[in-house]
Amino acid sequence: MAQFISTQKRQGYAIISIAKEPVNSFDTAMWQALHAALQAVETDSSMRGVIITSGLQRDIFTAGNDLKELYAPLTSAQQYATFWEAQSRCLVGIHSSRLATAAAIRGACPAGGCAISLCCDMRLMTAGAGGAIGLNEVALGIPVPKYWAGVMVQVIGHAAAERLLLSGSMVPPKAALQLGLVDELVDDKAQLLPRTEELMQQAVKLPGGARAATKAGLRGDFDEAWLQYALTWEAGPRGFARITDPNTVASVGAAIQRLSKGGGKKQPQSKL
Amino acid sequence: MAQFISTQKRQGYAIISIAKEPVNSFDTAMWQALHAALQAVETDSSMRGVIITSGLQRDIFTAGNDLKELYAPLTSAQQYATFWEAQSRCLVGIHSSRLATAAAIRGACPAGGCAISLCCDMRLMTAGAGGAIGLNEVALGIPVPKYWAGVMVQVIGHAAAERLLLSGSMVPPKAALQLGLVDELVDDKAQLLPRTEELMQQAVKLPGGARAATKAGLRGDFDEAWLQYALTWEAGPRGFARITDPNTVASVGAAIQRLSKGGGKKQPQSKL
Amino acid sequence: MAQFISTQKRQGYAIISIAKEPVNSFDTAMWQALHAALQAVETDSSMRGVIITSGLQRDIFTAGNDLKELYAPLTSAQQYATFWEAQSRCLVGIHSSRLATAAAIRGACPAGGCAISLCCDMRLMTAGAGGAIGLNEVALGIPVPKYWAGVMVQVIGHAAAERLLLSGSMVPPKAALQLGLVDELVDDKAQLLPRTEELMQQAVKLPGGARAATKAGLRGDFDEAWLQYALTWEAGPRGFARITDPNTVASVGAAIQRLSKGGGKKQPQSKL
Numbered sequence: 001m002a003q004f005i006s007t008q009k010r011q012g013y014a015i016i017s018i019a020k021e022p023v024n025s026f027d028t029a030m031w032q033a034l035h036a037a038l039q040a041v042e043t044d045s046s047m048r049g050v051i052i053t054s055g056l057q058r059d060i061f062t063a064g065n066d067l068k069e070l071y072a073p074l075t076s077a078q079q080y081a082t083f084w085e086a087q088s089r090c091l092v093g094i095h096s097s098r099l100a101t102a103a104a105i106r107g108a109c110p111a112g113g114c115a116i117s118l119c120c121d122m123r124l125m126t127a128g129a130g131g132a133i134g135l136n137e138v139a140l141g142i143p144v145p146k147y148w149a150g151v152m153v154q155v156i157g158h159a160a161a162e163r164l165l166l167s168g169s170m171v172p173p174k175a176a177l178q179l180g181l182v183d184e185l186v187d188d189k190a191q192l193l194p195r196t197e198e199l200m201q202q203a204v205k206l207p208g209g210a211r212a213a214t215k216a217g218l219r220g221d222f223d224e225a226w227l228q229y230a231l232t233w234e235a236g237p238r239g240f241a242r243i244t245d246p247n248t249v250a251s252v253g254a255a256i257q258r259l260s261k262g263g264g265k266k267q268p269q270s271k272l
Numbered sequence: 273m274a275q276f277i278s279t280q281k282r283q284g285y286a287i288i289s290i291a292k293e294p295v296n297s298f299d300t301a302m303w304q305a306l307h308a309a310l311q312a313v314e315t316d317s318s319m320r321g322v323i324i325t326s327g328l329q330r331d332i333f334t335a336g337n338d339l340k341e342l343y344a345p346l347t348s349a350q351q352y353a354t355f356w357e358a359q360s361r362c363l364v365g366i367h368s369s370r371l372a373t374a375a376a377i378r379g380a381c382p383a384g385g386c387a388i389s390l391c392c393d394m395r396l397m398t399a400g401a402g403g404a405i406g407l408n409e410v411a412l413g414i415p416v417p418k419y420w421a422g423v424m425v426q427v428i429g430h431a432a433a434e435r436l437l438l439s440g441s442m443v444p445p446k447a448a449l450q451l452g453l454v455d456e457l458v459d460d461k462a463q464l465l466p467r468t469e470e471l472m473q474q475a476v477k478l479p480g481g482a483r484a485a486t487k488a489g490l491r492g493d494f495d496e497a498w499l500q501y502a503l504t505w506e507a508g509p510r511g512f513a514r515i516t517d518p519n520t521v522a523s524v525g526a527a528i529q530r531l532s533k534g535g536g537k538k539q540p541q542s543k544l
Numbered sequence: 545m546a547q548f549i550s551t552q553k554r555q556g557y558a559i560i561s562i563a564k565e566p567v568n569s570f571d572t573a574m575w576q577a578l579h580a581a582l583q584a585v586e587t588d589s590s591m592r593g594v595i596i597t598s599g600l601q602r603d604i605f606t607a608g609n610d611l612k613e614l615y616a617p618l619t620s621a622q623q624y625a626t627f628w629e630a631q632s633r634c635l636v637g638i639h640s641s642r643l644a645t646a647a648a649i650r651g652a653c654p655a656g657g658c659a660i661s662l663c664c665d666m667r668l669m670t671a672g673a674g675g676a677i678g679l680n681e682v683a684l685g686i687p688v689p690k691y692w693a694g695v696m697v698q699v700i701g702h703a704a705a706e707r708l709l710l711s712g713s714m715v716p717p718k719a720a721l722q723l724g725l726v727d728e729l730v731d732d733k734a735q736l737l738p739r740t741e742e743l744m745q746q747a748v749k750l751p752g753g754a755r756a757a758t759k760a761g762l763r764g765d766f767d768e769a770w771l772q773y774a775l776t777w778e779a780g781p782r783g784f785a786r787i788t789d790p791n792t793v794a795s796v797g798a799a800i801q802r803l804s805k806g807g808g809k810k811q812p813q814s815k816l
Contacts, residue, residue: 100710121710138478143485153490154702158426159452165486166372166393168478180703206682206712209791213687214709218697247481410750415757425762430698431724437758438644438665440750519753 004030005037006055010197012048012204013100014041019055024062026112027069028083034116035090042099048204049100051196052116059130059189061105064112067259070142071252072244080243081235087112088230095119095151096223098212100203104196105182106189109133110170117182118151121203121215124196125173127185132170134181139168141251143242145234147226154222156180276302277309278327282469284320284476285372286313291327296334298384299341300355306388307362314371320476321372323468324388331402331461333377336384339531342414343524344516352515353507359384360502367391367423368495370484372475376468377454378461381405382442389454390423393475393487396468397445399457404442406453411440413523415514417506419498426494428452548574549581550599554741556592556748557644558585563599568606570656571613572627578660579634586643592748593644595740596660598651603674603733605649608656611803614686615796616788624787625779631656632774639663639695640767642756644747648740649726650733653677654714661726662695665747665759668740669717671729676714678725683712685795687786689778691770698766700724 004020016037018024026034041047054061068074069083094101094116103117105125114135117123125131135152137144144165152161156179164171164179176182186195203211233239242248276292288309290296298306313319326333340346341355366373366388375389377397386407389395397403407424409416416437424433428451436443436451448454458467475483505511514520548564560581562568570578585591598605612618613627638645638660647661649669658679661667669675679696681688688709696705700723708715708723720726730739747755777783786792 121706138482138486141479141482143482144489146489149486149489156703157429157701158490159428162393162487162490163455165490166478166483167475168482183707203711206710207685207791207795209789210682210685210687210712210795211710213786214682214693215706217688217690217693218702218706218709242485245481247479251479251482410754410758413751413754415754416761418761421758421761429701430762431700434665434759434762435727437762438750438755439747440754514757517753519751523751523754 002033005033007037007041009047012046013050013200014047015051015053017053017055018062021056022058023060024054024056025066026062026064026087027066028086031086031090035086035093038093038097042097047099048208049200051102051104051200052120053104053193054106059107059126061107061109062113062116063108064110064115067252067256070243071256072249077237077240080240084235084239085231088227091115091119092223092227096216096219100200100211102196102200104192105133106192107131110136115148115151118155122199123182124184124186124192125176125182126189126192127173127187128189131173133176134170135165136168136170138166140255142248146229150222150226274305277305279309279313281319284318285322285472286319287323287325289325289327290334293328294330295332296326296328297338298334298336298359299338300358303358303362307358307365310365310369314369319371320480321472322369323374323376323472324392325376325465326378331379331398331400333379333381334385334388335380336382336387339524339528342515343528344521349509349512352512356507356511357503360499363387363391364495364499368488368491372472372483374468374472376464377405378464379403382408387420387423390427394471395454396456396458396464397448397454398461398464399445399459400461403445405448406442407437408440408442410438412527414520418501422494422498546577549577551581551585553591556590557594557744558591559595559597561597561599562606565600566602567604568598568600569610570606570608570631571610572630575630575634579630579637582637582641586641591643592752593744595646595648595744596664597648597737603651603670605651605653606657606660607652608654608659611796611800614787615800616793621781621784624784628779628783629775632771635659635663636767636771640760640763644744644755646740646744648736649677650736651675654680659692659695662699666743667726668728668730668736669720669726670733670736671717671731672733675717677720678714679709680712680714682710684799686792690773694766694770
């Protein structure tokens with residue numbers, strides 16, 4: 001999957017671009033590839049920051065998980081465990097990165113795409129119509145993973161996160177800004193990356209070691225608990241039991257069919 | 273006490289109405305009865321939500337705990353433990369319910385009434401004059417129970433909760449809305465239940481299993497710690513020692529006398 | 545160091561004034577002296593509150609830690625452990641005090657000064673130009689101590705705290721008020737203490753035992769974890785390893801030199 005992810009290095013930071021048409025869906029190999037790309041930046045001591053963005057033609061950050069990985073008839077306990085571990089190691093890797101991290105979000109940012117962006121230090125988004133961000137799993141009949149919800153709680157507070165999550169809502173850019181779900185909007189697509197780079201250039205000027213140690217103090221306990229829970233509970237028999245629940249199988253099956261009919265064109269946000 | 277609590281079932285949700293004149297005070301039997309009413313809704317698989325409201329004549333949600341249960345001369349270590357367990361199991365039961373939960377608040381909502389409403393997923397309140405909501409225990413000389421404070425922290429954030437709790441404040445409807453202590457105001461009493469039902473109808477349309485699992489992820493650890501603390505620390509010798517403290521006995525005794533003189537008419541908010 | 549700290553008792557509360565020219569820098573003895581002054585108020589049963597303020601000529605609350613205590617060439621593992629313990633016991637002592645606590649902040653309030661004020665129940669600040677507050681350690685190349693960051697998270701929320709801390713920012717009074725970093729501004733220096741006393745007089749009217757028990761419920765678990773971490777991790781070999789890191793030695797050395805040149809006059813905020 002490495003062919004779908006490209007890394008460009010600038011002075012002090014890198015830009016990781018994800019471009020797997022049509023909607024940047026994440027299966028096991030994609031999570032592993034994104035994680036590997038992040039680690040490659042981290043091991044370069046000249047790098048102090050990373051921007052994650054989409055290289056798709058359409059205005060989609062990523063539609064999140066490939067539903068086939070969550071559809072019991074198409075996977076196995078073993079495969080599901082591998083998938084969940086790859087996904088969780090990548091997300092915890094972003095959240096706990098020593099680097100300054102930014103998500104540059106163009107358009108739709110549902111589910112797993114929202115999770116990736118919430119794990120970054122800052123989120124910029126295009127203001128344009130059609131964009132929306134949120135962990136909309138409940139609307140599709142699937143629980144929001146516990147620590148995805150937890151990251152949203154950190155970013156916008158407990159009550160606001162509960163309201164969004166329990167209603168399966170995605171919110172448009174302006175509402176996302178007001179909630180603190182994103183930090184800044186840009187008027188035009190063309191400004192998205194330049195403005196994100198401008199903020200990143202400020203961030204990487206700061207002493208990297210002190211910044212990283214402070215970030216570890218703020219996030220370390222949470223990330224340790226997250227990985228522990230993901231690898232034992234969610235990737236284990238209890239996690240797999242969840243996706244073999246008949247209601248969940250029906251919900252995910254219906255979502256797959258809906259998406260295959262629409263070719264993912266109309267409702268990229270309904271992917272996980 | 274079951275005669276004071278009535279449950280009406282609608283399509284997909286139920287309305288639990290509490291009407292023990294004059295102020296819906298909660299002693300052991302009332303906590304048990306409310307808990308039983310909730311559990312009866314939960315075991316009905318056609319039910320996905322519940323609204324809790326007051327059926328009193330006056331504009332009072334509930335005045336909270338019956339002070340006699342907190343007044344050392346009128347209780348015993350054994351009785352206090354039973355009371356505290358009943359209260360805590362009911363509140364944790366509401367907070368951890370698989371159901372979508374809403375409090376429809378008319379008028380005064382002090383102390384235990386505020387705790388019940390904070391345990392719901394959403395709170396609607398009449399905007400009318402005279403209404404107020406808060407955990408006002410400190411003003412009466414009694415500590416706010418640790419996890420009641422914790423639920424308020426979840427709903428309005430740590431700093432705002434500290435300010436309210438340490439000053440023993442109750443806030444009027446508009447301020448409550450601004451703080452996020454309630455989610456929405458209705459202009460008129462007559463709109464309270466219809467509007468709450470309207471929002472509940474939206475909530476119960478969502479896939480119930482995914483919603484419940486997401487809610488459990490957000491609240492489960494907290495609820496487990498709450499019940500553990502309530503049953504061991506608060507319902508145990510250290511909890512009872514608190515209410516036998518001479519200052520607390522004097523404060524609670526004075527409050528009982530004040531309320532018995534006023535007949536509970538003027539200051540329902542000063543009950544616990 | 546007791547000569548730098550004076551305590552005046554009023555009706556129900558005390559005012560602790562810190563005046564060690566030029567910038568109220570805190571070495572081991574100063575932390576011990578402030579802690580002792582606090583404890584002396586706490587052991588007086590007629591006292592229910594305390595105000596902490598600066599008695600300096602210039603508009604500085606305190607510049608925080610004496611950098612010599614953090615500069616590896618000028619200290620030892622043993623001395624650093626003693627210093628860190630004194631500092632942490634004082635801060636945790638303020639945060640967990642049974643007293644109502646207020647910081648009356650005139651002017652610059654960087655780093656350790658900000659930590660002291662964040663540990664109080666309320667913060668008032670002069671609105672005047674030149675004032676600023678924040679944990680600006682990262683800008684100086686030093687990590688923000690984990691639980692200092694945690695206290696800021698409690699006061700202004702996780703996302704806002706991360707933004708300030710990771711950018712090493714100090715914010716002027718108006719922005720501090722909007723963030724909730726301070727609770728109220730006063731227009732004029734002359735109003736600072738009178739207004740703080742006015743609010744303190746309200747706070748000490750409330751039943752002190754119930755207030756203290758409620759505060760302990762809100763902060764107790766956090767404070768226990770803080771002290772444990774400070775005494776084992778930070779005051780131990782891993783904490784000392786941090787300040788012997790060559791980058792940190794260089795950063796702290798440069799800051800000391802900068803301050804000794806400027807005599808602490810121009811940039812008191814760049815002390816820790």
